Amino acid sequence: MTFDVEGDPLRDLFGRYARADWPLFVVGVVTSVLGRLVSLAPPLVLGVAIDATFNDDVPYEIPFVPADLLPATQSEEVLYSVGIVVAALVGSVLLTWTNGAALSLFSNRVQHYIRVDTYDAMQRLDMAFFDDKQTGQVLAILNDDVRNLRMFLGSTVSSALQLVATVVGIAGLLFYLNWQLALVTLVAVPALAVFTLWFMRTIRPRYRALRASVGELNTRLENNLDGMEVIKTAHTERHETDRIRETSWQYYLRTWAVAKLEYLYQPTMDLLAGLAFAATFLLGGLWLVGGAPGPFTGDLRVGEFVTFLFMTQRFVDPLSGVGRIVTSYEDARASGERIVGLVSRPVVVQDREDSVVRDHVEGHVEYDDVTFSYLPDRPVVRNLSFTVEAGETVAFVGPTGAGKSTAAKLLLRLYDVDSGSVRVDGVDVRDLSLETLRSNVGYVSQDVFLFDGTVAENVRYGSFDATDEAVEAAARLAEAHAFVENLPDGYDTRVGERGVKLSGGQRQRLAIARAMLQDPAILVLDEATSAVDTETELLIQRGLARLTADRTTLVIAHRLSTVKEADQLLVVDDGRVVERGTHERLLDEDGLYATLWNVQSGASASEEFIAEVVARADRGT
Template sequence: MSTDTTGQQETAATSGKSSAQEGFKATERIEGGPGPGRGPMGGGMVGQKAMDFGPSARRLLGRLAPERSKAVLVVVLGVASVALMSVGPRILGHATDLVFAGLFSRQIPADATQAEAVAGLRARGDDNLADMLAAMDHVVPGQGVDFHAVGRVLLLVLAIYAGAAVLGWLQGWVLNGVVQNTIRTMRQDVEDKINRLPLGYFDRSPRGEMLSRVTNDIDNISQSLQQTMSQLLTSLMTVVAVLAMMVWISPLLALIALVSVPVSLVVTRAIMKRSQGQFIAQWRRTGALNAQIEEAFSGHALVSVFNRRGEVEKRFAEENDELFQVSFGAQFVSGLIMPAMFFIGNLNYVVVAVVGGLRVASGSLSLGDVQAFVQYTRQFTQPLTTVASMMNLLQSGVASAERVFELLDADEEPADAAPTPHPPVRRGEVAFEHVSFSYVEDRPLIEDLSLLARPGQTVAIVGPTGAGKTTLVNLVMRFYDLDGGRITLDGVDITSMPRAELRGQIGMVLQDTWLFEGTIRDNIAYGRPDATEEEILAAARATFVDRFVHSLPDGYDTVIDEEGSNLSAGERQLVTIARAFLTRPALLILDEATSSVDTRTELLVQQAMAALRTDRTSFVIAHRLSTIRDADLILVMEDGAIVEQGTHDELLAAGSAYARLYNAQFNAGVAEEVA
């Protein structure tokens, strides 16, 4: 059984034939060779079907529901900020009217009225100037520009813009809290989901791909929401507010400005449709590249030993090139939106300027109104351009959300049945009653298997690779559920027990050690965090960890790095054995647990295990048959069935499958000594 699989078994509850049917479990695959996505030259991608943009985006926004009150506050602050920003150009246009009226006033004699000046212009044939003068307010013949009035207007505009800026800052601050709380909840949901997924999901998912979804994709969602939500919300409200002001000033010019909206939507839709698939491909290729890198790094020593670095580099270059191609295509195509929007906006600006000038000349509009309208035109097209420019980020974020939602929607292991009352007996009697199991529906692995392991017995399981040895103990752990029959522990059906309660009575030591970054003391106490210092030291002495710990600089406080490279393979194995000792299990599972220690240490560990196995049932998976001669019961498995069972001497005397395995190992050992 692999280290990775072990870690997943310890952290993620697993079971469910529906999940396992899609492929063999990692343990069996590794025994027979690297499977898809496993091993230094594994690779492979999990099949994925992208959702539509609309449903995915709505579902992503739906995750903001717990922050509903703050979201309402964001909208209120946004409306207030946009309202102030929208009023500003209209008031600023009034200042322009004051300046323009003052310039005309200076040209009119002080003893003439505005009506007389208009009549004089018409008499000279200057009808356009007459119309403009007739439409003006604040004309005082002979006075010129009223700078005090202009100053008051400018101060009012400054106050309005300052208030809009403060409200916008508050909106951003509240929105930041909304987004980060949502992302924190999403990360927690993903973590909880992983702990509810069956083992089969991890078997067929490369670790790099999983890490990409949990880290890269969620970070991308956070960045996309942070950068787009505020701008999109503000932009949409700005469009509505500015449109209202434009209609108020001139319905004709507003109609002209609105012509650009459907044109912009058509162009944006066409570009988005082309780029959305490329963003999906971009994040899928990112996951594939992460999986390839993770495998190459974790198996670096093996890659070097077999001189496969060239092939790994070639695969990396191919994956990197594919990621470059789809990323370049996605960014380039989506990047066309903004230039296209600028072009449409500039055309609209030209038309508005020409028509507005004609309306001023006819006296239908004031110069200040046209100036305000031109500003509104820019404010109208700018949010549309902003929305368009955000589409690449939004599409990228929704593409990542789809991948996270696929993880959140994955089939979970069946829930624990309601626990039935049973006496807290910890004898460790395990019974298989007509058990049947298969990973794939049409390929049965175990059929009608029955056996009884009595308390205190050591049951050894032997057989060729892929015979189902590890499967047998995984069924006891409920990493997978049965197709038929049942398994009982101390007479209680394990399916009627919560998984946590069941696994709390089982200690497991694997061939591949799994240690986390922390002190030796913390690693030993991993199975019983409430253990006392005396209990930890007793377990360490019983498993001979105490022998090498004192040679380390910090003793039991020595920090083990992530890979455990500061301990030898045998020392790491001893720590895992001490961990199992400390849990005081009713049932002990040893999967080739002494294969990583030297011969002398193995003898000492076997002595310690003999004491540990007292009054406890032990399942020992062994390939070196010399280590199980003293087992109370030896099961010989082939193709998921028990073909022989008995003691070492009984099976040798029978001269069948066990004898062939034993003699093959013995002859191999003799041949090695002769060589």
């Protein structure tokens, strides 16, 4: 999805999403204009009726109505006038209802399309985007900004069209009745236009800042809600309240910056429009009492003057509402810019035009001189090379922050390498389609995420056609079936947002069950047993042994006892492989792995090792 980020975002969004429901928009526009024009009939007919009834010399004439359709007597003229007024009122109500229904349907459908497409574009963005972008800002775009567009399309567009129809219709009638007095009424229009242009240019950057502030406040609130347990256990409620107060105060300041300009604009518009009405009333009154004043010529009848007053008031009211229309437009424009900015972000990790599509892979994995960094010139993985034959298990071990998890994520193309290549069955993962790659690689993270749904739905996630029997079998393999059976509703128990109703070990076992159900050719286990006790870990290891028996497996582990049976151990330090081999061979080499093993198995850490750990921490590696 591409947009012209330098163009008008509302025009681009409207042009893309209005096509499917264009008839609804046309109906809304036509009925909006007709409804406003029809509402002008009563004051016009009233003026004609007054002049014809109280002045025998004035004929009963209604614009656009043929003479042979008009009544012949004064009593019939009165009845005819009342009938037109009633018909106009009823017609105006029906047209207004049709207009509201059509534009409401149109705007809500467009809102749906934009929200779904924006979400779809957002989830295709690189993981680097989510590393940098705060969730609250994204939610503000998907919710607040999209809703602003709906409100603009549903009400503001209708109001703007009605204003144009009213101004053009009234101006035409006023010139038809008395072009000289019409000039007096319309003299305020240029001043109103100039003032409105100034207002739009001044308020636009303020609305941009306001929309950004909404995202910042949402982010702060969401972070605090997610971290409520930490806040309570750390007893930092007052500190967080102060931070919310500061963020909310910034939102208030930006809201006030917009509001005070609106409060200046609206009364000024009312004043200019009111002066136009006062000038019309003054000049018309003098004209009736003493004849044409000054340079004006001709006669002014009472009925014409009454029509002028009614029309001028109806002319003044929509002009005074220009501020609301402009404000809504600028707010929607700022929202449109944020939406277009999100969906127009370039995506690095995506399918190439000639990407390779395969139903199944054998599982041969090769890292060839791979280097990767999150920040420029600060590589996390350095010149990493190793080969895993199909069906083998390779374990990454080493200090925290050594780059083990990052190296595994490169296999899934959550990020693309800076240099070198990662290959599956001899094909660079950048040349494989993402569907081929990710449907054949299962991933169990140490930070387990469960959706707010049932146990069965979370195990079945990604394998949506799996039967209940298959779900239970996967849970048994992951040693999860026993605790699931003891839940209130078994596999139909809701786990809560992020699985909050379950323990860390229970969540981790469900994640492993999910991977087992997917039955991938390649499996990545990133600290998959980090949140379980020793007894549960032994049970899960039994299940993992079944799962990894005939598939390629990459395991990241801190507990060396869980991976000592791996076909190959890679000891990673500072992004590099510093040792490799089997458990027995690495113990014999008496290097970093042997030291880590001795520490974890209960042996005392040597002073040299402790010194090295401290030095590494001081270096930030």
